[in-house]
Amino acid sequence: MKVRVKKMIAVLMCAAMCCGLLSGCGAAVKAKTSAGTADGKKTLVIGSGQSAGTLDPIKAYNGWYPIRYGICQTLTKMNDDYSISGWLANDGYSSNDDNTVWTFTVKDKVTFSNGNKLDAEAVKKSLENVFENGERGVEYFTPVSMEADGQKLVITTEKPEPILPNKLADPLFSIIDTSVDNSKIADNGPIGTGPFVCESFDSATKKCVVVKNKNYWNGEVKTERIEFIYSEDQSIISMGLQSGDFDAVYNVSMNDIDTFEKNSDFKIKTNPSGRTTIGFMNQNGLLGDKVLREAILQMQDKDSYCKNLLKNQYVPGKTLITSASDYGYDTLTDPNAYNPENAKKLLDDAGYADTDGDGFRETPAGEPVNLRFVYYTGRPEQQIVVEAAQAALATVGIKVTPNVHDTQTVMDMQKSGDYDLLCMSINIMNCADPENQINTYFKAGGTYNATGYDSKEFNSLMDQVHVTADPNQRKDLTKQAEQILLNDAAAIYFCYPIMNFVMKNHVDGINSTPADFYWVDENTSINN
Structure with a gap:
């Protein structure tokens, strides 16, 4: 993008903000004032042209966002080489000969962000919620029964399911605490097991703020607060990263990527995607x-x-x-x-x-x-x-x-x-x-x-x-x-x-993966 064009866009952005609205192709977008601190907490600000319509993981494909935002996790996880390993479940899950009965062992040390222990019964209830209240579960598999005994979960399926561990890595199957009142889950977010907890979600601007999960089960969470800011206007996303409004941006446009490749203040993670x-x-x-x-x-x-x-x-x-x-x-x-x-x-x-x-x-x-x-x-x-x-x-x-x-x-x-x-x-x-x-x-x-x-x-x-x-x-x-x-x-x-993630040099632990839904984790950090 040439300098003159950038200046013109900046003027238009300023005029739009003066009117109280910054438009991103029909979606209202609230501009972030600056990266740094908010409410006394060091804050990481991530810009993206992708957003959740709701934080309820069983609605359409919105489960991607509780995973991307570090709120939720799944029983299994997709690795960069397209292999599958345990996440909330231990490795070593197994099936019978015809792949209709699968046994998983839920990790014993995991708790939800509210402190409730994650056991097989909690996982069972979460998976049942997908089939009872969602609409896409049966496209993955049809359970005949799910039995919980302590940390052991046994899933019996209607048909052979030779890649059930793969399917359970899909964000649709994010494990959430169904024992709490989830009537406002769309806006308040689910109670998950991830390193972050939803502080707020604005269904109009699509801005989501997460904070450190103090009950996180897998080590110290290095970032106190993350803001995810949404705009479908690619020039706004790119300019926000250059101006300091964002610390990192997901999927910078091909028109702007060379700007950051030539600037030593930024680093870029790229990967072929699925x-x-x-x-x-x-x-x-x-x-x-x-x-x-x-x-x-x-x-x-x-x-x-x-x-x-x-x-x-x-x-x-x-x-x-x-x-x-x-x-x-x-x-x-x-x-x-x-x-x-x-x-x-x-x-x-x-x-x-x-x-x-x-x-x-x-x-x-x-x-x-x-x-x-x-x-x-x-x-x-x-x-x-x-x-x-x-x-x-x-x-x-x-x-x-x-x-x-x-x-x-x-x-x-x-x-x-x-x-x-x-x-x-x-x-x-x-x-x-x-x-x-x-x-x-x-x-x-x-x-x-x-x-x-x-x-x-x-x-x-x-x-x-x-x-x-x-x-x-x-x-x-x-x-x-x-x-x-x-x-x-x-x-x-x-x-x-x-795919790419462009970030300032002081940011670590933001992920760009073929799965495309593991953005932040407990190791995500701001080092300034």
Whole structure:
């Protein structure tokens, strides 16, 4: 970003604050005055374009935030190499031969932040809450029974669950104290076992403040207080880090990252992620025509997008599952790779023509083609790839109208199917295994599959994945399912981000991981 542009943005920010509102693409954002101390406590301030809609971990995907903010933990944890280990449970969990009965031993020294002891009964009640009051639990597994005896928890499942420890690492299964009044959990936050406790959460600005958990079970918590400040305006996030309003920022835009790379006052943590930036195509409307979907896909020059527009901070997309994992990126075949001449021919041959002379095609039945492309700006690549797709498709007479909203609104629209095209960043590997995310977004009946996509062959393969224990067989079946998605022109896989956390040199212990939901822990500290 050039200096002149930065100055202009700063003036606009100042004017907005004078009016009492700083807008981040529809979401009200309260500016942080400065990093340092608050209420006599040394305070770490983290800026992000991502926010919780609620702190109740069983609602939609909001469980990510109690984990990110250090409030909650899960029985198991995903490691950077995509392995799984115990977190609140000891390592050494086991199952019977057919993977329908799993036994976990809850660590004996753990307490909730209110001082209540964590035993197997408390874990059982927390997991039961997911299935009784949440909506996505059954997409992971269906428990027949859960039995608690001291620190031992036995989970019996309806079907074989060969990767149950992976699934229990998902933030949906954050362990919370259900023995307390949780009627205001959305705003007050859960009682968890993490190193921090929610002090406040503002549902309007999305600002969350956490303080040191004095009853933390795993050593001294090094930071007294953390403020998480939200804005979907990437320039505000970047400028706030430069000006001192933030000590650290999650996912700095590719347009600004070089500013911090060249400045010795900052350090950067980066990692390949399990994320894929996806353009979902709603087959319940005009995109029910596979020819139109194929033409759209063949107009996406993803290599150019990533090199020239995303400044090599993203890897060009091909498969549903990120190139950072071994799930077919180099071996599967993309039948709709970039081929603009063929895209034009497909449209011409199918009868898509500009009959009214406005420069855009109509359907063979004479209906105008104007595809509403929904996106949010909390992920910096989204506006760029949406506008790039719009420009590319305009060259072959396909009209696309970008439609921007805040993140939560886009998630709601995705769930309801209120779009033609929709851009979303999905961590397909959030359990160190892609099964559940694939089911959620592409399998018939998936909570967020509102595209109308329904392939019997694909569904059958994913059913087989669910009960298959052998890792190589699981991977092979998953690759077959991915190939079907490619053959069916089900979605646009734009790119895979290289995630980053940029922080001042006096900050330690902020994490950037493939899981993308372990931000802070007991070792997070301010050293000035």
